[in-house]
Amino acid sequence: MKYVDEFRDASVVDRLLEAIRRRTTRRRTIMEICGGQTHGLLRSGIDAALSDVVELVHGPGCPVCVTSASLIDRAIELARRPNVIVTTFGDMLRVPGSGESLVGARATGARVRAVYSPLDAVALAEKNPDDEFVFFAVGFETTAPATALAVLHANRRGIRNFSLLSAHVRVQPAMEAILAAPDNRVESFLAAGHVATVVGYESYADLCRRYRVPIVVTGFEPIDLAAGILACVEQLETGRAAVENRYGRSARSEGNRHAVRVLEQVYEPCDREWRGLGKMPGGGLRLRDAWRRFDAEHRFEIFTPAAAESSVCRSGEVLSGRIKPHQCPAFGRECTPDRPLGAPMVSSEGACAAYFHHRPDAGPQLVEITSR
Amino acid sequence: MPRMPLECPLPNEPDDRVLLAHGEGGGLMRRLLAEHILPRLGHDPSLPPDDAVVLPPINGLPVLTTDAFVVSPLFFPGGDIGSLAVYGTINDLAVRGAQPLWLTLSMVLEEGLPLSVLHRVLESMASAAKRCGVRIVAGDTKVVPRGSVDGLFLTTTGLGRLVDPAPTGSATIEIGDVLLVSGPVGRHGVAILVAREQMPFDPPPTSDCGPLWEATAALRTAGVRVRALRDATRGGVTAVLHEWARDCGHTLVIDEARVPVTPEVRGVCELLGFDPLAVANEGTMVAAVAAEDAEAALAALRRVPGHDAAAAIGEVRARKSIPVLKRALGREHPLVEPSGAPFPRIC
Numbered sequence: 001m002k003y004v005d006e007f008r009d010a011s012v013v014d015r016l017l018e019a020i021r022r023r024t025t026r027r028r029t030i031m032e033i034c035g036g037q038t039h040g041l042l043r044s045g046i047d048a049a050l051s052d053v054v055e056l057v058h059g060p061g062c063p064v065c066v067t068s069a070s071l072i073d074r075a076i077e078l079a080r081r082p083n084v085i086v087t088t089f090g091d092m093l094r095v096p097g098s099g100e101s102l103v104g105a106r107a108t109g110a111r112v113r114a115v116y117s118p119l120d121a122v123a124l125a126e127k128n129p130d131d132e133f134v135f136f137a138v139g140f141e142t143t144a145p146a147t148a149l150a151v152l153h154a155n156r157r158g159i160r161n162f163s164l165l166s167a168h169v170r171v172q173p174a175m176e177a178i179l180a181a182p183d184n185r186v187e188s189f190l191a192a193g194h195v196a197t198v199v200g201y202e203s204y205a206d207l208c209r210r211y212r213v214p215i216v217v218t219g220f221e222p223i224d225l226a227a228g229i230l231a232c233v234e235q236l237e238t239g240r241a242a243v244e245n246r247y248g249r250s251a252r253s254e255g256n257r258h259a260v261r262v263l264e265q266v267y268e269p270c271d272r273e274w275r276g277l278g279k280m281p282g283g284g285l286r287l288r289d290a291w292r293r294f295d296a297e298h299r300f301e302i303f304t305p306a307a308a309e310s311s312v313c314r315s316g317e318v319l320s321g322r323i324k325p326h327q328c329p330a331f332g333r334e335c336t337p338d339r340p341l342g343a344p345m346v347s348s349e350g351a352c353a354a355y356f357h358h359r360p361d362a363g364p365q366l367v368e369i370t371s372r
Numbered sequence: 373m374p375r376m377p378l379e380c381p382l383p384n385e386p387d388d389r390v391l392l393a394h395g396e397g398g399g400l401m402r403r404l405l406a407e408h409i410l411p412r413l414g415h416d417p418s419l420p421p422d423d424a425v426v427l428p429p430i431n432g433l434p435v436l437t438t439d440a441f442v443v444s445p446l447f448f449p450g451g452d453i454g455s456l457a458v459y460g461t462i463n464d465l466a467v468r469g470a471q472p473l474w475l476t477l478s479m480v481l482e483e484g485l486p487l488s489v490l491h492r493v494l495e496s497m498a499s500a501a502k503r504c505g506v507r508i509v510a511g512d513t514k515v516v517p518r519g520s521v522d523g524l525f526l527t528t529t530g531l532g533r534l535v536d537p538a539p540t541g542s543a544t545i546e547i548g549d550v551l552l553v554s555g556p557v558g559r560h561g562v563a564i565l566v567a568r569e570q571m572p573f574d575p576p577p578t579s580d581c582g583p584l585w586e587a588t589a590a591l592r593t594a595g596v597r598v599r600a601l602r603d604a605t606r607g608g609v610t611a612v613l614h615e616w617a618r619d620c621g622h623t624l625v626i627d628e629a630r631v632p633v634t635p636e637v638r639g640v641c642e643l644l645g646f647d648p649l650a651v652a653n654e655g656t657m658v659a660a661v662a663a664e665d666a667e668a669a670l671a672a673l674r675r676v677p678g679h680d681a682a683a684a685i686g687e688v689r690a691r692k693s694i695p696v697l698k699r700a701l702g703r704e705h706p707l708v709e710p711s712g713a714p715f716p717r718i719c
Contacts, residue, residue, distance in 0.1 A: 001635065001639065001642065116571065120569075337708065338709075356708060358705045358706075
């Protein structure tokens with residue numbers, strides 16, 4: 001398959017891993033920002049193959065994972081109203097809020113539907129004018145332009161029964177929060193290639209300069225990931241700190257101008273509570289005042305009590321790179337993809353799910369066998 | 373006939389749709405059966421329809437199975453709920469080592485269902501049954517108010533005869549046995565998903581919805597020592613492997629690079645993040661066979677129409693740490709049991 005197979009060639013990956021090994025004079029700590037990259041690393045075995053020379057710290061780049069329990073509770077509260085239908089991406093459905101998940105709520109009467117595109121949510125609203133459709137909008141700057149387009153589209157078509165509950169998050173404030181933490185160990189970043197494809201990577205330069213940290217825009221296939229790590233190592237070993245693009249087939253420094261324009265037309269940065277990481281200044285996106293009539297939090301009065309996070313689940317430490325998923329005592333025992341305690345075990349971009357699926361030494365089966 | 377508003381009003385109901393009254397047991401129901409259902413299922417018009425049927429004795433042990441079909445949409449590339457209801461039940465018999473002989477059909481129809489839809493479904497059932505040499509010999513029809521079901525739900529029960537030698541069962545899977553699939557995996561689940569969500573893939577992926585009886589018979593005729601067969605429906609190949617691993621206590625090792633996947637299925641799975649091994653099939657089976665018979669098994673399968681892509685995908689090893697593994701870029705991974713959430717109502 002074009003654009004896939006040529007980036008999975010095992011012999012090329014092996015050569016890159018060898019180069020990384022030759023180049024490192026001491027063990028380096030690199031964070032891959034995006035959960036898609038975490039899965040790519042685990043699935044291809046690159047993390048384990050390099051473990052003696054590079055520690056890969058898994059970043060918070062899983063938008064579903066960092067969505068706060070209280071926002072999920074709000075979505076559920078809306079879905080329980082008699083005339084409201086909440087639509088969202090499938091990944092969001094099984095993530096627990098402070099109590100139940102959207103799927104759990106659906107089983108007891110809440111109206112929830114999975115869609116594959118925000119425009120599908122608008123189409124549903126148009127087709128069913130008697131119901132209120134709330135799109136629970138989750139994602140980084142990658143998906144935000146698509147939900148912004150949905151707002152513009154609904155506006156153009158005069159659709160009044162469509163609104164957004166925005167859980168959109170911005171990646172750079174999270175990177176800055178990680179670097180600014182007193183116990184930070186991260187020396188370099190693999191930046192998320194698809195975010196850079198949309199918003200470009202010019203804005204990383206400031207972060208790079210202020211914290212003297214190499215930032216390499218990296219893709220998701222095994223060769224992309226290995227090449228990104230090699231570029232980080234090269235910079236670290238030569239004492240440089242620059243923004244570098246190793247995802248040239250997709251990302252440009254200025255990004256996708258049209259997408260950026262749409263995003264800025266509809267959204268503005270706001271403070272946002274990140275699950276596990278706390279309040280992130282400028283870490284979210286909300287609808288601008290001109291689009292307030294499409295803002296579900298404005299249209300509906302939502303009362304949900306402050307949500308408590310699970311006391312067993314340590315997803316906050318996983319999301320900030322303080323522990324690895326299998327170091328959580330609940331991993332593979334009380335917490336599995338079938339019965340998740342935290343979002344990283346549910347989402348296809350979650351680090352816990354990545355360990356559960358791809359690490360035989362961390363997997364649940366091992367627990368099952370050895371405990372006999 | 374011109375309508376006469378002053379005359380005593382006759383019920384003026386559409387005659388091209390299923391009505392609640394069609395399920396009430398009166399004349400309307402008799403006509404629904406006689407005009408719309410029985411002729412399409414090849415019922416002998418000289419015999420009165422009866423609630424139960426007496427069947428001739430069979431040469432061997434009877435094997436019985438039943439399945440409900442609630443797929444949405446009713447029609448999809450490569451099949452429809454009618455053919456699915458025939459093949460799904462026949463395949464359950466076939467992989468158990470039975471020759472399918474007779475089916476019963478129970479239908480729950482939604483009030484307002486266009487009769488043309490019912491006709492298409494029944495004609496598809498008849499043609500699938502004919503292809504497999506089975507007859508639909510008894511049935512039941514209910515009509516429920518609009519909104520109680522989605523178009524129509526079907527239940528088929530299948531009766532077959534155990535043919536010697538039957539697969540010895542998943543508990544008899546031995547170390548060294550070879551694992552096969554009878555064709556490319558994941559086609560049905562992907563076809564349903566794409567059709568239901570109206571995703572604009574070109575060409576649209578088609579379902580593998582089809583019979584497995586010929587394929588299972590070919591293995592038997594070729595003298596292959598078959599330990600276990602299973603049509604890899606919900607949960608796909610992964611679910612079958614998990615069940616077998618539990619039954620036999622060994623590790624089933626799958627080499628991902630050897631698993632046949634069509635470009636259409638691969639494209640959709642790459643885009644949406646699914647593992648084709650965990651996506652449902654409706655005419656593709658997994659087989660565990662003795663290692664020395666693996667080549668003969670593949671040759672026999674590939675001679676059966678529709679199974680020319682049959683492939684060996686793995687082997688059985690002594691259990692060390694984990695029940696099921698697969699390889700990507702040469703590394704071994706646990707093959708986690710699918711939770712099935714993204715694929716409701718696929719069969």
